[in-house]
Amino acid sequence: MATVASVWASPPTRTPLIENLVSGVDRYNPNNVGILEDYLYHQIRSEEYDCLANLAILKLYQFNPDLYNPDVVINILIKALTSSPFPDFNLCLSLLDERPISQNPDEPDPLPTLLPVLTTLYNLLQQCRFPAFWAMYRSEEAEALRDNYTVECVGFEDAVRGVVIRAVKAAFKRIGKARLESYLDLSGDELAVYVEKLGWTFEVSIGVVAVPPNLDNNPQSTVVQEAIQLPQLTKIIKHAALIA
Structure with missing residues (x-):
């Protein structure tokens, strides 16, 4: 971005x-x-x-x-x-x-x-x-x-x-052909050529277009591990006790 x-x-x-x-x-x-x-x-x-x-x-x-x-x-x-x-x-x-709207009829x-x-x-x-x-x-x-x-x-x-x-x-990971047509205002061969240029897969038999995975339509779970040393943890506990 x-x-x-x-x-x-x-x-x-x-x-x-x-x-x-x-x-x-x-x-x-x-x-x-x-x-x-x-x-x-x-x-x-x-x-x-x-x-x-x-x-x-x-x-x-x-x-x-x-x-x-x-x-x-x-x-x-x-x-x-x-x-x-x-x-x-x-x-x-x-x-x-x-x-103001122009009142000149020659140059509206x-x-x-x-x-x-x-x-x-x-x-x-x-x-x-x-x-x-x-x-x-x-x-x-x-x-x-x-x-x-x-x-x-x-x-x-x-x-x-x-x-x-x-x-x-x-x-989308997959989108119906009819829906994609209405979204792009394309149909028939024009849509097929457009989809091909995108590198997407047209599954003609079921009327579906497969959208390649990306960060938005195929999110991956991540595990964040934080390494906290014992002295640091002790300081945190002591600080919390003082606040309480």
């Missing part, structure tokens, strides 16, 4: 320039917001992710409301949506100021409409309600999100499936 946290804090794909903007005094320089926004769109196109860099954008928007770009905010939230087990989505929400702000959709999707993922997540994501309510944003986010659906797989690995 420590390694995962280290990668989260400092992704290996982060360039020295971005490192300086994230960690140095230039973090609060509004002139650098364009560089950070370009870096976000690089993440959208490349399946990379850098939470701290994206949070720096939101902080700059917070201090400089004139810089606010709703499309950037939505894309940041989309990337944060699949960051489990880290609370990135909520960290992003904490930096969003309340804004899409965030007030899409934020409830994104929040619902995030909650469904966190609650491991995966079939409900896919139903919501495929619904008419999320059409604008799909057509205008996630379609541009390379690997978004596979990133969601990565969240699902982490949960399944932690909870």
Whole structure:
């Protein structure tokens, strides 16, 4: 877990320039917001992710409301949506100021409409309600999100499936094919190929997928032995007698 946290804090794909903007005094320089926004769109196109860099954008928007770009905010939230087990989505929400709905018909702000959709999707993922997540994501309510944003986010659906797989690995040794289909929103050959890539075993005859053992789904009992010397035990008894 420590390694995962280290990668989260400092992704290996982060360039020295971005490192300086994230960690140095230039973090609060509004002139650098364009560089950070370009870096976000690089993440959208490349399946990379850098939470701290994206949070720096939101902080700059917070201090400089004139810089606010709703499309950037939505894309940041989309990337944060699949960051489990880290609370990135909520960290992003904490930096969003309340804004009045735009009255300009030529440039309406899409965030007030899409934020409830994104929040619902995030909650469904966190609650491991995966079939409900896919139903919501495929619904008419999320059409604008799909057509205008996630379609541009390379690997978004596979990133969601990565969240699902982490949960399944932690909870199951074997899982029914139909259930796994509903969790991953895959069926037929697509599911078979996906399971094969994971290295899991598809027991076709009984419609079950075997999940390899890991620390979560196959806990091992351990016996802890403490060697206490007689002088130490004597001190403990004497101390207990004094307290009594």
